[in-house]
Each structure stands twice: as C-alpha cells, then as structure tokens.
Amino acid sequence: xxxxxxxxxxxxxxxxSPLRTADTQPTVTMIDLVELRSKMRMQLDDLRAAITxxxxxxxAYYVLFPLTAHCDEVVKKMILESxxxxxxxxxxxxxxxxxxxxxxxxxLDNALSKPETLALVYEVYYFCLNDGFCGRYSVNPDMxxxxxEKLRKPIVLQPIATVASAASSARKHSxxxxxxxxxxxxxxxxxxxxxxxxxxxxxxxxxxx
Numbered sequence: 001x002x003x004x005x006x007x008x009x010x011x012x013x014x015x016x017s018p019l020r021t022a023d024t025q026p027t028v029t030m031i032d033l034v035e036l037r038s039k040m041r042m043q044l045d046d047l048r049a050a051i052t053x054x055x056x057x058x059x060a061y062y063v064l065f066p067l068t069a070h071c072d073e074v075v076k077k078m079i080l081e082s083x084x085x086x087x088x089x090x091x092x093x094x095x096x097x098x099x100x101x102x103x104x105x106x107x108l109d110n111a112l113s114k115p116e117t118l119a120l121v122y123e124v125y126y127f128c129l130n131d132g133f134c135g136r137y138s139v140n141p142d143m144x145x146x147x148x149e150k151l152r153k154p155i156v157l158q159p160i161a162t163v164a165s166a167a168s169s170a171r172k173h174s175x176x177x178x179x180x181x182x183x184x185x186x187x188x189x190x191x192x193x194x195x196x197x198x199x200x201x202x203x204x205x206x207x208x209x
Contacts, residue, residue, distance in 0.1 A: 002120055008047045009124065012067060013131065015040050019078040028078055033087055040071060041090065055118060062111055062121040069100035069135065070128040101135030104128075105147070112150060119155065126151040
C-alpha cells in the first residue's frame with residue numbers, strides 16, 4: 001500500500017530533522033553525519049525493495065531519485081559554512097551522478113509527459129519541491145512554483161469532507177433498512193398465527209343440518 005511507502009519516505013526525511021533544527025554551526029558540527037548517512041542509506045535501500053515489490057524498477061528509480069537529490073541538497077545547505085564536515089553525496093553512490101539538481105527536473109519533465117506515470121512519482125516530486133528542494137532553480141523560485149502547479153493536476157486527492165459525507169449518507173440510509181432476519185422472523189410469526197387461527201375455526205365449526 002502507498003501508505004506504507006509514504007511512512008518510509010517520511011522516515012527518510014525525518015532523519016534530516018537534527019540538521020533542520022540546528023540554529024548554529026557549532027550545533028551542526030556536533031551531529032554525527034556518518035551515522036545519519038548510514039541510517040538514510042539503509043532506509044532508502046528498504047524503500048527501494050518495498051517499491052519493487054509492488055511496482056517496476058523504473059517506478060522505484062523515479063521515486064527514489066528525487067528523494068535522494070533532496071536529501072543531498074538539504075545536507076549540503078546545512079554544512080556549507082563548515083569546512084570540517086563532509087557528506088559523500090548519496091546520488092553518487094546510488095546513481096553515479098553529481099548533477100542531481102539538473103537531472104531532477106529532466107526526469108520530472110519526462111514523467112509529466114507520460115500519462116502512465118505512477119501517481120506516487122508525482123506525489124514524491126511534489127513533496128520534495130514543497131519541502132524546499134530547488135536544484136538548478138535555486139535563484140528562480142518562480143520556476144519551482146510553476147512545477148508545483150503542474151504537479152497539482154495529476155495528483156488527485158479526494159476531499160475529506162466528501163468521504164465523511166458519503167459515510168454519513170450511508171449511515172442515514174442504513175437506519176431505514178430492515179435486517180433480513182427481522183423480515184423472515186416476522187413472516188414466520190404471521191404464518192404460525194394464521195395456522196392457529198385456521199385450526200381454531202376448524203375445531204369450532206359445525207355444519208348446519
């Protein structure tokens with residue numbers, strides 16, 4: 001289920017929380033980036049395995065690449081001012097590339113041009129952009145906003161109010177339904193009463209002579 005996959009995606013993103021909340025460079029330098037990277041790598045591996053159980057390798061690639069690029073960008077931004085910290089990019093290890101900021105949008109353009117693209121792919125791209133990924137458009141926020149607008153179209157979400165309304169309507173209709181067992185019990189009782197009544201008439205009836 002996509003809900004299980006999203007829990008794993010959110011877990012990957014949550015690993016970045018210590019960096020996001022670090023308000024000073026000394027605080028950033030206290031974070032064990034080796035351990036952080038190891039956890040993220042393992043989670044990304046698990047996520048890839050979970051996706052390929054349900055979907056294709058291509059789908060797994062299109063889901064994992066933007067997420068990997070986003071993680072690398074967040075870390076690079078946070079340790080930019082520190083010369084003491086290193087972050088071997090995950091994109092290099094997983095995909096042997098160093099320009100994920102450009103490839104992110106090239107893959108996204110390709111995905112948007114194919115109607116058969118998995119909805120989860122659109123959702124992950126939207127998630128990354130909405131969470132702050134910029135890539136090649138770090139100085140052009142209007143382009144990022146444009147891509148977010150494009151992604152809203154293929155992502156179909158049913159409003160919660162609609163779901164609640166449908167459930168409420170179903171409950172209202174159920175109040176006027178007579179359970180089958182009540183119907184059949186009633187028929188049985190009427191049959192027995194009718195039988196007794198006819199038996200009584202037969203026992204008291206005397207023909208006129």
